[in-house]
Amino acid sequence: MATINPTRMELTRFKKKLVTARRGHKLLKDKRDGLMREFLSMVRENMKIRKRVEAALNSSNQKFMFARSTMSEQEVKAALMASGEEITVEADYANIMSVDIPKFDYKTAAHGYSYGFAFTSGELDEAVESLSDLVDDMIKLSEIEEACRLMSKEIEKTRRRVNALEHVLIPQTEANIKYISMKLDENERSSQTRLMKVKDMMLEEAHHYKERANG
Amino acid sequence: MYKIAVVGDSDSIYGFASVGFDTYPARTESDALHKVKEIWSDYAIIYVTESCYEALTEEIDKKLTPLPVITPIPGVKNNTGIGVANVKKAVEVAVGSDIIFGNKE
Numbered sequence A: 001m002a003t004i005n006p007t008r009m010e011l012t013r014f015k016k017k018l019v020t021a022r023r024g025h026k027l028l029k030d031k032r033d034g035l036m037r038e039f040l041s042m043v044r045e046n047m048k049i050r051k052r053v054e055a056a057l058n059s060s061n062q063k064f065m066f067a068r069s070t071m072s073e074q075e076v077k078a079a080l081m082a083s084g085e086e087i088t089v090e091a092d093y094a095n096i097m098s099v100d101i102p103k104f105d106y107k108t109a110a111h112g113y114s115y116g117f118a119f120t121s122g123e124l125d126e127a128v129e130s131l132s133d134l135v136d137d138m139i140k141l142s143e144i145e146e147a148c149r150l151m152s153k154e155i156e157k158t159r160r161r162v163n164a165l166e167h168v169l170i171p172q173t174e175a176n177i178k179y180i181s182m183k184l185d186e187n188e189r190s191s192q193t194r195l196m197k198v199k200d201m202m203l204e205e206a207h208h209y210k211e212r213a214n215g
Numbered sequence B: 001m002y003k004i005a006v007v008g009d010s011d012s013i014y015g016f017a018s019v020g021f022d023t024y025p026a027r028t029e030s031d032a033l034h035k036v037k038e039i040w041s042d043y044a045i046i047y048v049t050e051s052c053y054e055a056l057t058e059e060i061d062k063k064l065t066p067l068p069v070i071t072p073i074p075g076v077k078n079n080t081g082i083g084v085a086n087v088k089k090a091v092e093v094a095v096g097s098d099i100i101f102g103n104k105e
Helices: A006-068 A073-081 A124-208 A207-212 B010-019 B031-044 B052-064 B081-093
Strands: A088-096 A101-109 B003-008 B022-025 B043-049 B071-074
Touching: A006 A073, A006 A124, A006 B010, A006 B071, A006 B081, A073 A124, A073 B010, A088 A124, A088 B003, A088 B043, A101 A124, A101 B022, A101 B043, A101 B081, A124 B010, A124 B043, A124 B071, B003 B010, B003 B031, B003 B052, B010 B022, B010 B043, B022 B031, B031 B043, B031 B052, B043 B052, B052 B071, B052 B081, B071 B081
Parallel strands: B003 B022, B003 B043, B043 B071
Antiparallel strands: A088 A101
């Protein structure tokens, strides 16, 4: 234990520190529990969306394969490159238990098939359609996945803090308080006995009890 | 106003041009890393095929700004399943062990 001055001032200081630490501990614990509750429901949703997106993406990839098989690569790419489709995202943040999670709001311009139908196959149309249906889910997935990632980090951090307070700071402060109050009590007792002794000696000086007792 | 980008092998990503995403074909993992670093601040969301995602994990962990959000998506080949693994990892970090999804698959 580091050297502590066993003074009353130190004692009050430690007592204040203990109160603060306890309050912080309680708050952080509540934060952790709140985050955890939020996180668990969110991560389930995350998994659901991810599974859905992955399945849909795989089938859409397959559709593009089919499209490629009926058209030449150049034709497919030319058709898709020329697409006037544009998508813009507005990013905003929502605050969940002090974690800033992203919220995306997207807008698409020019909907529909931007390529001429003369040189493209029906398979391509299907593939493109399957993909444009997927955009909404994909953006949602990004949003929720980032949220889960950030929250899991925050939970870990909060848990560390809670543990540090609970297992290190609070017991240490308590021990210090105990040490100081013991020391102070001890000092008090020793000065008490000293005073009693001095008083005895002074009385002895004045009245000579011993000599009288001995006759 | 931000846009959305897709990075990965060109076979997996060229279709996204049709929905208005900007596509950045990358042949190798390090190529993908360069591309992503280049376009880092221009996009809100960058989708990366799973085969290229591995090379980026370090960059993503270092990321301090909230944007861009980088999300792995399955491509046509060399899928590593890192998307699902990431979700599980998040649970592991938060809870201590994966109690939700477990080893169900």
